[in-house]
Amino acid sequence: MRRNVFGLIHRKFSCTGIGAVILVILVLVGIGTGAGFWLHGKKDKPVMRIGTYAVPQEHLALYETDLRAKVSSYFYNTYHQDPNEEGFWEKTFHGESPSAVLREEAMNALLQDTVERMEAVNYGIAADITLDEIKKSLEIENKRRAEPGQITYGPETYGLMEYISRTQMEVRDALKEKLLETELKPTKEQLRQVYDNTDPSYFDRGCKARVGIYMYYGMKVGEFPEELALAWKLVKEEVEKGTEPEAILEAVRAGCSASIEYEEVEYDTSQMPRDNERLAWLADQTRELSPGQCSGVVDYGTSQGMFWVLDKTDYGKAGFEESEPLLINLWINENYPKYLNQRMDAYR
Numbered sequence: 347m348r349r350n351v352f353g354l355i356h357r358k359f360s361c362t363g364i365g366a367v368i369l370v371i372l373v374l375v376g377i378g379t380g381a382g383f384w385l386h387g388k389k390d391k392p393v394m395r396i397g398t399y400a401v402p403q404e405h406l407a408l409y410e411t412d413l414r415a416k417v418s419s420y421f422y423n424t425y426h427q428d429p430n431e432e433g434f435w436e437k438t439f440h441g442e443s444p445s446a447v448l449r450e451e452a453m454n455a456l457l458q459d460t461v462e463r464m465e466a467v468n469y470g471i472a473a474d475i476t477l478d479e480i481k482k483s484l485e486i487e488n489k490r491r492a493e494p495g496q497i498t499y500g501p502e503t504y505g506l507m508e509y510i511s512r513t514q515m516e517v518r519d520a521l522k523e524k525l526l527e528t529e530l531k532p533t534k535e536q537l538r539q540v541y542d543n544t545d546p547s548y549f550d551r552g553c554k555a556r557v558g559i560y561m562y563y564g565m566k567v568g569e570f571p572e573e574l575a576l577a578w579k580l581v582k583e584e585v586e587k588g589t590e591p592e593a594i595l596e597a598v599r600a601g602c603s604a605s606i607e608y609e610e611v612e613y614d615t616s617q618m619p620r621d622n623e624r625l626a627w628l629a630d631q632t633r634e635l636s637p638g639q640c641s642g643v644v645d646y647g648t649s650q651g652m653f654w655v656l657d658k659t660d661y662g663k664a665g666f667e668e669s670e671p672l673l674i675n676l677w678i679n680e681n682y683p684k685y686l687n688q689r690m691d692a693y694r
Contacts, residue, residue, distance in 0.1 A: 394453060396460045396693050405477040408507050409452035417448045459514055461690050466517045469524040473517045484509045522678050530681050537673045541666050544676060549669050550633075551661035552615030557632055558591065561607050561651035567643055577604035578643050578652060585640070585654055616661065628653070 392400035418429035425439040435445045463473040474480045488503045490496060504512065526532075532540075541549075560581050562574060580601050584594040591608045598606045613625045631641055632653050641653040666673075 394457075396457060397464055399460060399464075399476055401456065401460070402477060406449075406452055406456055408510070409456045410448055412507050413448060413451050413455060417444055417451060420447070457690055457693065458686065459510070461693055462514070462521065462686060463517055465686075465689055466521045466524075469521060469528075471517065471520045471524065474513070480510060480513075481506070483513070522682055525682065525685065526674065526678055530678060530685060532674060532677045537670065537677060538666065540673050540676050540680075541669060544673075546663055548672065548676070549664040551664050552629075553633065553661055554612070554614040554616075554659040555629070555632060555655055556610060556612045556657040557628060558585075558654040558656050559609050559611060559628075559651055560594075560654075561609075561646070561649055562604060563607065563649040565650060566645050566648060567650045573602060573604050574643075574650070576602045577606055581606060581652060582640065610656070 393403050393406050394401050421427045421434075421439060421442075421444055422429060425442075427434065427437075427439055427444075429435075429444070435443075435448075437443070460475060463475050466473040467475065474483050484504060484506060487509065491498045491503060500512075501508070522530075562577065565574070577598050580598050581594055584597055589597070595606060595608055598604065611625070611628060613629050615629050618625055618629065627646070631644060632655050635641060635653075635655045635658075637655050637658050639655055643650055643652055
């Protein structure tokens with residue numbers, strides 16, 4: 347699940363003779379001036395260093411809290427251990443400790459995010475790196491969002507980790523754009539390889555279809571199967587005979603007590619409204635079906651139904667040149683993680 351990130355080396359120092367005297371003098375000077383680091387504003391020892399950034403425990407703790415649910419799920423699914431049980435985080439299961447796994451996962455995630463921000467800065471992209479810098483930007487952002495008449499999207503105010511996550515996505519997108527102009531700029535030959543090796547459905551232009559829908563509302567697949575199995579058997583048999591929908595519904599009413607309803611719907615994926623989830627779902631269910639073919643019984647929300655494709659016009663597969671923007675996106679999504687891992691290795 348993980349790979350080791352950092353080995354913490356503990357060094358013991360001893361001082362004798364004049365070295366000890368100098369140390370005592372320095373301590374006394376600090377106390378006398380009231381500016382002693384040990385007495386005033388003492389900071390936590392860094393938990394790790396990433397480049398020149400000495401990472402404080404507070405920064406790591408944010409990631410530990412964020413990843414707590416993920417690690418809990420891992421131990422629950424892998425070892426069937428309840429994370430709510432007392433002592434869960436201190437126990438060891440088959441050589442793995444939840445607390446140790448959490449810390450390592452958090453260190454990996456923090457390393458990745460910080461290196462990503464450092465790389466962005468190297469490319470001239472504005473990005474906060476240290477926790478103090480992030481906190482200052484967060485304060486400015488939340489003040490801006492609180493100003494009267496300010497048009498904003500998202501929450502009224504951001505929490506610290508929420509703000510880190512949002513800005514991390516912005517930094518990542520900006521860095522990808524820069525890399526596509528420089529180190530990760532693909533050649534035509536590389537994009538052609540992506541086109542040839544990618545699932546053709548990615549380049550599907552879509553289709554236009556008319557679908558007959560037989561629905562039973564208020565019951566999902568598997569509920570009262572003895573009643574509905576007969577109804578769907580009747581529907582399928584009559585459709586295959588070419589029976590008209592009204593006659594099919596009458597046959598179902600005569601043969602069983604299930605109340606099946608029918609409607610016809612047309613969709614065109616090239617003109618489909620983005621917010622029409624029902625049509626998008628129907629198009630997904632029937633995309634691979636040819637005219638005359640049936641979907642079988644499927645769940646639709648709390649209901650169930652069968653779909654028959656009555657007519658269909660397929661728009662075919664997009665060509666290479668037409669697909670180039672998508673191919674570039676597929677290329678960077680495949681190669682960016684490799685690039686980032688190489689940069690992270692340089693900081694380990």
